[in-house]
Amino acid sequence: MSTAIQTKVDGGVGKRPLGQRLIGANTFWIALVLIALIAVFTALAPNEFATVFTFQTLLIETSVLLVLSVGMTFVIITSGIDLSVGSVLIFAGMVAGKTMEWLSGGNASTAGWGVIAVGLIAAVLGGTVWGLINGLLIAVAKIPPLIVTLGSMGAALGAAYLLNAGSDVRSVPTVLNRTLGYGTSFGGIPNLVLVAVVITLIGAWLLHTTRFGRYTYAVGSNAEAARRSGIAVTAHLLKVYLLTGFLAGVAGFMSLAYYASTTITAHTNDNLNAIAATVMGGTSLFGGVGSVLGTVIGVFIPAVLKKGFNITHVQDFWQMIAVGAVLVAAVWFDQRRRRTRNSR
Secondary structure (H helix, E strand, O other): OOHHHHHHHHOOHHHOOHHHHHHOHHHHHHHHHHHHHHHHHHHHOOOOOOOHHHHHHHHHHHHHHHHHHHHHHHHHHOOOOOOOHHHHHHHHHHHHHHHHHHHOOOOOOOOOHHHHHHHHHHHHHHHHHHHHHHHHHHHHOOOOHHHHHHHHHHHHHHHHHHHOOOOOOOOOOHHHHHHHHOOEEOOOEEHHHHHHHHHHHHHHHHHHHOHHHHHHHHHHHOHHHHHHOOOOHHHHHHHHHHHHHHHHHHHHHHHHHHHOOOOHHHHOOHHHHHHHHHHHOOOOOOOOOOOHHHHHHHHHHHHHHHHHHHHOOOOOHHHHHHHHHHHHHHHHHHHHHHHHHHOO
């Protein structure tokens, strides 16, 4: 990689304060927003909001979206987009559910861990296949990501409906629901949260400390310059969309474990929620800028707003307005930062 590209990718990481190295300078303010929201709702309802149960519930409710958003972070940093992750999640959960039903003779409620393991593999493969399709069409066929993933969003959802004649799979192993869905370990931490934390940490390590991560930033900063510096841009984009599909498959299995059903209608907006969380966390829609920790913060802002509004008896509609305002502010801040940088 050339010196110019390496400088662009690092962004002076070694010279920045520790906090900025962890979440990025452009996400620093959004962390303060999250802290302020927690402080406000704690002051308004200390006996209801500031409880272990509330924060445990928050963590569980955001686990699936967080896994999706980690994959979305990589995609948006490359200056791409993936509108299909919600539909791929549904498809992966449907494939897993149908596979476990088939292996159990039509009723998977009493199935054991062998059947569950096969179901997990089926979910991951189902998600990865859609990631491969997206990657080939975007990286190899050079079709714009918006068009490709808009098409695969509808196709994956349609395929999920076809697998079970338009209805949800409700026969899910009880042991899976009790263990991964609602089970706890390590001092009461939900197992679903532990899975999300592990995936997030791996994603952060991959993005911020490996060659794969440096190439992701380089491609998003300037794909042509990255190509001239010896980076196989086509192959790298294919890997990024494969990763996103893989994580959508994992998220689909997590959702299946939690709800004990495929819950098709519950995930139709997950693609937009993942994009919003990633952008709110400081990842630039123009590519080349972003962090996994910033995405974590972006995921929790709407979750905290929703929980806080529910506890303080404020209509949910206000949460939509507040999240929209924060999202627009995040994009405005990013554009202002880019204009300031380009004018130097």
